[in-house]
Amino acid sequence: MTRPIHLPDAAKLTEVCEATWPPAAKTALGAWIIRDGQGGGNRVSAATEAWPVTDADLPVAERAMAELGQVPLFQIRVGDDKLDALLEAHGYVVRDPVNLWAAAADKLAAAPIPRGTVYTMWPPMELVRDIWADGGIGPARQAVMERARGEKTAILARAGDHPGGAAYAAIHDGVAMVHALYVKPAMRRQGVGGLMVRAAAKWALGQGASVISLFATQGNHAANPLYADLGFTRVGHYHYRVREAG
Template sequence: MTPDWFAVVDATWPAAGRETRGNLLLREGRGGGKRVSAASALGPVSAGEIDAAEDAMRAMGQQPLFQLRPGDEALDAELARRGYDVIDPVNIYAIATERLTDIPIPRVTVFALWEPLAIMRELWAEGGIGPGRLAVMDRVTGPRTGLLMRHRDKPGGVAFVAIHDGVAMLHALEIPPHQRRQGLGRWAMRGAAFWAMDNGAHTLSVVCTKANEGANALYRSLGMEIVGEYHYRLLEEKETA
């Protein structure tokens, strides 16, 4: 059975709050990023439902933001008519975990552990992954772990992995500039696959903006395939004095 990729995203990177209004699901992000702040459609959406969603998002302290999935073409067109801009088109990649567990990971290269160590929090912070996103990780109720990569006896990177319905999804992969081009991204994905397999997941997945050429190239080089796509529409609103 094909996984519900959007359910995997929601469970492994959960919003602080969720509320259904008509055929729209609203999310409260509290600084956790677009994935946990965007509204998404549950069915055909009326103009009145969009109006109400906009007011509700503003009341949360969030700009009006929608996640558009395949099948949301009518909503996409209406938001475009209202002046919403397309931002961050995204690919969802996946691969069977067994395909990334064929090569042993060199000793002391990848460590799976939870709670995050201070150095992991520091690496995330350096990459712009602050308290709001760390709070998202804390909200996950299923199996989860942090990954700490090392290279030449130095911290080499960090990532977060969680599992929903047999699918592991990797988030918040961050490798500091001085440790890039050392293959640590590949070892992070393989480390995630080993942890996922040990915890009962048959599939490893990841989301990536289409504009991130390096990350897309990494996932393709590992044999991962695009299994889903989506994009956002954001209404930029000027602050009034």
């Protein structure tokens, strides 16, 4: 009998995300961890608290992010309730609540993948980069992938005779995480997203990872049901806070 896989918790997946989708630089500054995202998106740009902060600490983080040319942005993880309340009191509003999903890689890889429908490679071929660019995953986000150390792969899916989508996956500490999953609009509702996730799971198993994971904003009403249908378990969540405009 196969022993059940213990799925990682939210804290572990946050660690995996940082390793597989890393900022350009990370600096400890007083009570904060400041990230230089260089245009790579919220996950590589948001500040987090290193230990409990006070009102007096907030300007330190705001100045540091402004000096990097970034809008002050904070990630609120499980256990950050006091930080969440402090930021709300200073006019910061919630942005992009995110679900964290995980599954045993062998269960997803067990489903057959039709021959000639999905390919894995690193570095990404130009067709993959073009698909990402079409989906708003441009040079700054592709640079994030290049920075990741360890095993990683690009994924290309086809639907019939046409390119259907692209994704990126990487591994940290036995856990694979899928990022930058994009399905071309004309190829949606044809199972392309599911194919890429299963291909990522199969690739991850081959690299020695036992768990496959990914993130999705709670407002993504296509991705979250797909991941639930594929057999993922929602293991946590987080959100960001940004100062309200005006």
